[in-house]
Amino acid sequence: MRSPEISKRVLDAKLEACRFAFLKLNAVKTTKMKSYKQLRTLLMLKEISRRGADRDFLKDQENSVTRILCSVLKQVVSNADRSLKSLRGFHYETLDEQEKQHVNRMISSVQGMCSRKYEPDSVDHQLDDMTEPMEMEIYLGNGDDSFSDIVLEPISWPLESQLTPEWVESLTGLLNQFTWKNLAASEFPSTLPYSVATSLVDCAAQILDKEANCVRISCCGESSRVVVVGDLHGQFHDLLKIFDQSGRPSESQWFVFNGNYIGRGGSWSLELFLVLLAWKILMPERVCLLRGSSETRVSAEELGFLKETCDRYGEHGQVLYSKCIDCFGTLPLASVVADSVYTTHGGLFQSSEVHEDSAPLLLGSLEELEKVERRQVGENVTLDHVLWSCPWMADGLSESNYKGLLWGADCTESFLKQSNLKVIIRSHEGPDARSDREDMGNMLCGYSVDHEVESGKLYTIFSASNLSQGSRSYENEGSYAVLEPPSFTEPKFVSYTVENVPRSLHQNIGVGSSAQQEIMWENRTCHGFASVGISNPPSWTVSLPSEPSQILQLQEPPQVFEGLPLPDTIEEPHKSNYDYLFRLISALKQEVQIRDTREKELMDHLTKTKATLEVISQMSSSL
Numbered sequence: 001m002r003s004p005e006i007s008k009r010v011l012d013a014k015l016e017a018c019r020f021a022f023l024k025l026n027a028v029k030t031t032k033m034k035s036y037k038q039l040r041t042l043l044m045l046k047e048i049s050r051r052g053a054d055r056d057f058l059k060d061q062e063n064s065v066t067r068i069l070c071s072v073l074k075q076v077v078s079n080a081d082r083s084l085k086s087l088r089g090f091h092y093e094t095l096d097e098q099e100k101q102h103v104n105r106m107i108s109s110v111q112g113m114c115s116r117k118y119e120p121d122s123v124d125h126q127l128d129d130m131t132e133p134m135e136m137e138i139y140l141g142n143g144d145d146s147f148s149d150i151v152l153e154p155i156s157w158p159l160e161s162q163l164t165p166e167w168v169e170s171l172t173g174l175l176n177q178f179t180w181k182n183l184a185a186s187e188f189p190s191t192l193p194y195s196v197a198t199s200l201v202d203c204a205a206q207i208l209d210k211e212a213n214c215v216r217i218s219c220c221g222e223s224s225r226v227v228v229v230g231d232l233h234g235q236f237h238d239l240l241k242i243f244d245q246s247g248r249p250s251e252s253q254w255f256v257f258n259g260n261y262i263g264r265g266g267s268w269s270l271e272l273f274l275v276l277l278a279w280k281i282l283m284p285e286r287v288c289l290l291r292g293s294s295e296t297r298v299s300a301e302e303l304g305f306l307k308e309t310c311d312r313y314g315e316h317g318q319v320l321y322s323k324c325i326d327c328f329g330t331l332p333l334a335s336v337v338a339d340s341v342y343t344t345h346g347g348l349f350q351s352s353e354v355h356e357d358s359a360p361l362l363l364g365s366l367e368e369l370e371k372v373e374r375r376q377v378g379e380n381v382t383l384d385h386v387l388w389s390c391p392w393m394a395d396g397l398s399e400s401n402y403k404g405l406l407w408g409a410d411c412t413e414s415f416l417k418q419s420n421l422k423v424i425i426r427s428h429e430g431p432d433a434r435s436d437r438e439d440m441g442n443m444l445c446g447y448s449v450d451h452e453v454e455s456g457k458l459y460t461i462f463s464a465s466n467l468s469q470g471s472r473s474y475e476n477e478g479s480y481a482v483l484e485p486p487s488f489t490e491p492k493f494v495s496y497t498v499e500n501v502p503r504s505l506h507q508n509i510g511v512g513s514s515a516q517q518e519i520m521w522e523n524r525t526c527h528g529f530a531s532v533g534i535s536n537p538p539s540w541t542v543s544l545p546s547e548p549s550q551i552l553q554l555q556e557p558p559q560v561f562e563g564l565p566l567p568d569t570i571e572e573p574h575k576s577n578y579d580y581l582f583r584l585i586s587a588l589k590q591e592v593q594i595r596d597t598r599e600k601e602l603m604d605h606l607t608k609t610k611a612t613l614e615v616i617s618q619m620s621s622s623l
Helices: 004-026 036-052 065-088 097-112 120-126 165-180 185-190 194-209 236-246 269-282 297-302 305-330 366-370 381-388 409-419 527-531 574-622
Strands: 214-217 225-229 253-257 287-289 334-337 341-344 397-399 405-407 423-426 447-452 457-461 478-483 492-496 518-521 540-543
Touching: 165 236, 165 269, 185 305, 194 269, 194 305, 214 366, 225 236, 225 341, 236 269, 236 478, 236 492, 253 334, 269 287, 269 305, 297 305, 305 574, 341 409, 366 381, 409 423, 409 447, 457 478
Parallel strands: 214 334, 225 253, 253 287, 341 423, 423 457
Antiparallel strands: 225 478, 334 341, 397 405, 447 457, 478 492, 518 540
């Protein structure tokens, strides 16, 4: 056994060698590099020497240069793809040729640092001559199964709850990789442990609880700008797209989110909400999270958020869900940017002043909004108005057929004038809500100008691209608004779409038990068939997958173009037969959709019942 003196000398020698190497490598001027391979090798060697200078890491005699290299490569693999996507998301139109070359050089260097070959045996033979560029397998995520061979290591909560930009970026990258790996929801804690998720919610709630109902954002620098984001509906990859295009929150860039972070079942609502909470903790003065109509207990349950959290965290899901509901209650209701722009989720609200029943409704003020108890559980009229109200073309303020109000351009003018504001940016409505409102903008480009009055304008913004609601999909763009000095009153809207997104988790869950291998759907004269006069509808059998990891898919024949006009040359009886075929396909689709809806409602009911029984069981055991 070596004496302590010898071990200490060996350790000190290793440390000195690594420190010397790092200083020398750090002094190399990258501008003189002739190729990206040289740059890649330099960056790799710098990281190895920096890691090697860690005394605790080198105390283990087994931690040779080989193991240091393997550790570095694993970290590189887990982060490089996200960096590569960010670099490729830049808009090059405004760059000159030299700047484009810099960006391309960065992309090449990141590509060179991405490797799957990080086992010790695969790199031992390359340690003899570390001055030559190491040829490594290039790893490029393509959005399908590119992450399938990467082991995601769970992220840990930082010491003393001090979040750093690197930690938040690592969290975002890990969650993004998880969404692409097609894993079961129950494997989520292996990436984001339950303790980390609850710590995020608890820390953020403490910060949010101290904020006013209407957050004032004062930004007066020449380089300052504010990004306003609308409904995201759990579309995590739309959030990543926004960050990639606009940049992250920083000392000169504020973000205001208008709520509706939670989407319908099968979305990535939890991932999206936790990432936003992480940014709020990191930069509380630069990130403003407002409450949306989805951030209530009733709405969250209807949208399947309870099931989403329970699918991921099992018996702990109910507790995390309750914490999220409590956190929703701490979210502010509105913001005022640069004393000129008012942002909120729904819109305007009724005055709390007492008036006769027959008197017209009075418009509320910012002073009244500050007095609202937003954490109140139960009936809260002003809160409902802020979250659910919508503009329309008729003048006046009136009650809608739901929880909110309907207000006209005259109310927009009054509110702007009495509040000394110029612009209102609200959300709450997307292409689905506007599909039956022909008098309002259709929101297919992600935003609309709803009112133009003497004092300013009212905008609606929606940030969830390619929205799907039930059986209907909208080929809409998402959008965010950018407010810049000097006045911040002329928003620039940036529209985008996210085409390539991973399957949602509910699509990775097998249907039915292993013993039940097929279901017979007996179709009789009803619903879609009866509506087209088909009295002898067919019956069919749908085989279920034998493995839970397999996916049940119903695909339409690729050569059927429903809705296209038939050629004039087709004569009877062929014309009638083709027409019957198209009507039959339409009826079959409707029948499938009806059964899908029924099965989803049944599964949601069973999930809620199971969660309730588990709570009762826990209460009983504690008595």
